[in-house]
Amino acid sequence: MTDPDPDPNAGGVESGPGYSDSDDRVSRRRDSVSGNAFHGPTAFQVGDHNTQHIHHHIAPADPEDALGGTADELARVVGAQWQEEAGLRRLLEPAPLPVRWRVSERKVAGRVVGATGEEAGRARFGPLPGLGPATRDRIRDGGGLSELHAVYGGLASGRLLLVGAPAAGKTAAGVLLLLDALVHRAARAAPADRARVPVPVLLSLDGWDPGEDSAVDWAADRLTREYTLFHGRGGRAHARQLLEQGRISLFLDGLDEVTGRLRGAMVGALETAPFRLVLVSRAREAVLTAKKTRLGGALAVEIQPVRAADAAGYLLNRLPSAPSPAWEELTGRLLAGAGPLATALTSPLSIALLRDVYGDDDPVDELLDTTRFPTPAAIENHLLDHAVVAAYAQRPGHPRPRYSARTAERTLRFIAARLTQEGTRDLRWWHIPGWTGHRPRMIAVWIVSAVVCGSPGVILAWILTTNLLPTVSGTLAAMAGGYGIARRAAALSVPQPLSSAGWRDIFTRETVLAGVRQWMFVGTGLCLGIPLVSDDAPPFWLWYLVTLPIGFSEVLVTGRGYDIVSRIPFLSAGVGHYDKVREDYARPPVVDTRSVSPRDVWRHHIGLRLCLGLLTGCALGLYIGPILAWTLFPLLGAMVAVTALLWTGAASGLATNLAVATALTAVQLHYEEGTPVRLMHFLEDARRRNLLRATGPVYQFRHTRLQERLAARSMPE
Structure with a gap:
């Protein structure tokens, strides 16, 4: 048996081979949809999700339509995103399986005429340009993907419920329907016609609490976090306007993965949403939900078994x-x-597996x-x-796999068992530090931080005094400081939220101006006040130099970087006055909008946090070192500055870094469970080999059955 093609353009969703009515439609998608996605999840994020700043300069399609350019750019971004993802999931190549559907006979929706609006005589949503109304006669016999798009675009209620058995290919059909909807929108050359065709966006329902947020508020927040197009001043307002005007249609996946009571609340909240809606769910869960709450006006269609x-x-x-x-x-x-x-x-999952194995x-x-x-x-x-x-089998003409099949299976079994134990499908890499005991990592961090960060201070004490007592005291202080850092690192073993703070979130125009004002105020005050009380005052430029860290800390504590300087001596002075800021960011978004895949989100967190930690260390060193160097002697100032940089950098950039904690846990798991040392690299490799899929910064097994089977085989006989 040979391995599936490990090419990055191979992938699988819900199961495997994709669906299509013809190869022409696939080629039209490639020719008609272009643009940029910031995530290979995905700029999309399903689940707890994330992204990379890509700025687009948008010219409105119509000068009187301020949102036209935004909608067109969103269509390009979504098209590129899902074109890539569909290729990765093998929905386009080779020639995909046809999708076939029929109106569902299950009790999941109301009467068909309630969805088509034929009896009421009026439609909530008019047919999209180029499509006719969806009537009972037109939908009675079901059809393929083109007929499904006609139903989506012509349904008077604008509510389409896509159901099916497990592994029936519901998500695959939803993705291909989304791509067809984008092709249809691109075919509308006139801006007026294009404005009447909504941009389809696929989101996961994970993380929505209808008791807290309306459907529009929740969707606007998700769009803001997941698409850089809506970042910056007024971005959320633009997303909300597009939703309220029906210029975005939502394809919502994962209803069946939500708990029963919450499913009903979601369905009830979606009933009054002002946009077109496609809801994807397993049939069983849809029936259970409909017993309590039905999506008013919805048409339920069921994906049929493969012929x-x-x-x-x-x-x-x-x-x-x-x-x-x-x-x-x-x-x-x-x-x-x-x-x-x-x-x-008859299942796309089995067909895909047969093809792979x-x-x-x-x-x-x-x-x-x-x-x-x-x-x-x-x-x-x-x-x-x-x-x-x-x-993971060797294939002629392809590079040798980085991991053996034995290592891969052992690792995936361990991960599957862990996720099953937690009752989830989502592999959140920032929760990995809780998968094993934290004591070995804590000891390692304690030793390393005490030696690396404490050495300059101990050396300085010996040089200044050549006395044993200060040297011993410095050593004990280094051990105590290392223990404190280790304790902060150990705290990450408890599941943490994934903050979305990035450079532009922290260094916003408002925070930078606040920092500059604080810096100039304090620096100018010292320049004017110190000469009044001392004849031997340092030059004015030195005061502006040493007060620069005060401005830097002001930038951090007035934005999303407040926790970087928390508990840092000198720099954290007065942070208590910013309780309102901390309250505003007490529930950080779960989507980091600066990365393209889970591994990229991980890299982003390492780079951002480490860099900010070093900057904070430099700030503290700059705060103390120059004054000591001026008033005493340069060597003392330099050594104190280096010591402050190391301790502060370790405390703020390493000890509280989720990505670093995940990397350390991967090393520990390597020795305890035999998993790869570079665990994040392995997970991305497994995704490329179509064993995992990515939804934002979250990994999932390509299908629930694969996770269940691997978890069962990891259990002792």
């Missing part, structure tokens, strides 16, 4: 023109429609053995059990 002919054609398309006898026999049996194999391959010349006909594989579940479990090995 045998479609599955056989899809598998044969990736094989040589003359397939091996084993593949010929398997596809022949599949077309005959008999046995557990035919039942198993078995190569052109592998004995795929072994799956026809009903003694070994008596049920469809047995076939699916067999494919799931070999998915990791296939992904």
